[in-house]
Amino acid sequence: MSDAQTGAPALSGSVLLYKNPEPLSLEAHNKLGLKNIERPFGFVETTHVVPLTVQEFGMAATSLPIIFAPDRKTPLAVLSARSGENLFVDQTGNWELDGYIPAFIRRYPFVFAADQGGDNFVVCIDTQAEMIGENPDLPLFENGQPTAYTNNAMEFLQDFERQRRATEEFMQVINSMDILEEKSVTFTPTNADGSQGEQVKVADYVGVSEEKLNALPAAKLLELKQKGCLGAIYAHLVSLLHWQKLIQRTLRNAPADGSIANA
Numbered sequence: 223m224s225d226a227q228t229g230a231p232a233l234s235g236s237v238l239l240y241k242n243p244e245p246l247s248l249e250a251h252n253k254l255g256l257k258n259i260e261r262p263f264g265f266v267e268t269t270h271v272v273p274l275t276v277q278e279f280g281m282a283a284t285s286l287p288i289i290f291a292p293d294r295k296t297p298l299a300v301l302s303a304r305s306g307e308n309l310f311v312d313q314t315g316n317w318e319l320d321g322y323i324p325a326f327i328r329r330y331p332f333v334f335a336a337d338q339g340g341d342n343f344v345v346c347i348d349t350q351a352e353m354i355g356e357n358p359d360l361p362l363f364e365n366g367q368p369t370a371y372t373n374n375a376m377e378f379l380q381d382f383e384r385q386r387r388a389t390e391e392f393m394q395v396i397n398s399m400d401i402l403e404e405k406s407v408t409f410t411p412t413n414a415d416g417s418q419g420e421q422v423k424v425a426d427y428v429g430v431s432e433e434k435l436n437a438l439p440a441a442k443l444l445e446l447k448q449k450g451c452l453g454a455i456y457a458h459l460v461s462l463l464h465w466q467k468l469i470q471r472t473l474r475n476a477p478a479d480g481s482i483a484n485a
Contacts, residue, residue, distance in 0.1 A: 243346035248363055255358025261315020270302040272326045275385035276392040279454040283461035285322040289427040295393055299324045303424050303472035332375045395451050403431040407465045430455055
């Protein structure tokens with residue numbers, strides 16, 4: 223089924239961060255493009271987790287915890303220990319210097335979307351994105367053709383889709399090995415008198431069990447290595463060392479009572 227006005231495929235589902243993704247077309251978007259705005263990462267400043275692809279694990283592990291969602295086991299980059307905030311976006315709306323920016327965020331405001339049958343993907347753009355508008359600094363189209371900016375964005379989407387599929391394959395292998403387990407991250411606050419308070423649970427998540435990983439038969443470990451999974455697993459485990467730093471940063475930005483409610 224197609225959109226009655228544009229003739230473009232009707233889209234289904236929704237994607238985190240996107241308000242009004244529309245199939246990109248010359249007819250509908252020839253006057254639009256990217257504008258320089260004061261807060262370039264304002265669109266993600268209240269988002270505390272975003273999906274991550276397996277190819278990103280190595281770089282992401284230098285900045286933030288990598289976890290797996292409890293339901294679909296989707297890899298996630300953790301941007302704060304509390305929901306509703308992103309510690310990597312500063313007060314000026316810019317990304318923290320030297321902090322890793324997940325590809326899921328870098329592709330915005332473009333996205334691949336499936337049609338209702340789920341058989342085809344179309345390039346879409348979030349027309350309600352603050353950085354998209356008329357009289358742009360970087361137009362989407364010129365002389366009836368996509369600009370270099372638009373072509374680069376489409377190439378990025380294609381690469382992201384390849385990485386997304388590789389991530390699904392990675393998760394299939396991980397799940398088949400039965401090495402994931404439920405985990406919790408906690409912290410112990412210090413009271414005003416210097417004594418230790420009661421331990422507080424910050425989050426529940428799913429991660430690789432080092433015990434289960436080490437107990438795998440040699441043949442299974444070799445399979446993980448041959449399929450290119452072992453490096454990503456170790457990057458995930460190393461990334462979990464960032465939890466305590468993230469908690470401390472979250473506490474510094476916490477309400478006056480110092481709570482991390484709704485983490």
